[in-house]
Amino acid sequence: MRIATDLHAEPHIEGQRVTVRRIQGLVEEAGRPAEEVAGQLDLDAAEVYGALQYYHSHPDEMREAEREQAEREQQAREDGAKTPAELKEERA
Template sequence: MTITQDEDVLRGEPRIEGTRIAVRQVADMVIDGDQSPPHVADQLDVALAAVYEALSYYYAHPDTMRELARENADAFERVRETALKPNVS
């Protein structure tokens, strides 16, 4: 099991090989979601080793993870700003 990146999958975001499960998704579930790694592995239907490998990658690449989070937040904001807003007349 390894962490891989492919521009055609998840816009190149690091992910668990053979899945569309991003490293940040795993980290969010464990760190921010306060879920145990075994629970996350069960929920995502991946090996526990894959969860720990994703967490290891997350902690080994803090600058990359921060940049990806910033890019995601920026993209969300752009979509929010351009989304149709109800006419309140």
């Protein structure tokens, strides 16, 4: 398993569009088992654990990815994009 940093805006599983931060969020922030996350994302458990290792081994890079994502989201809001919560309210 390799973590790629070239084609997307942040580190991700090579050959996939699954970011390291997404995996970390699902496992550590949402408290889901690594094996469950692996099944949901069509990954091996080793890939999930590898992504978690990468996340914790590269704290500066991950903070920078989080900062850049926050900037992109802020710019999108300034450009008129709606949040998921706003879209959900419109559908209700």
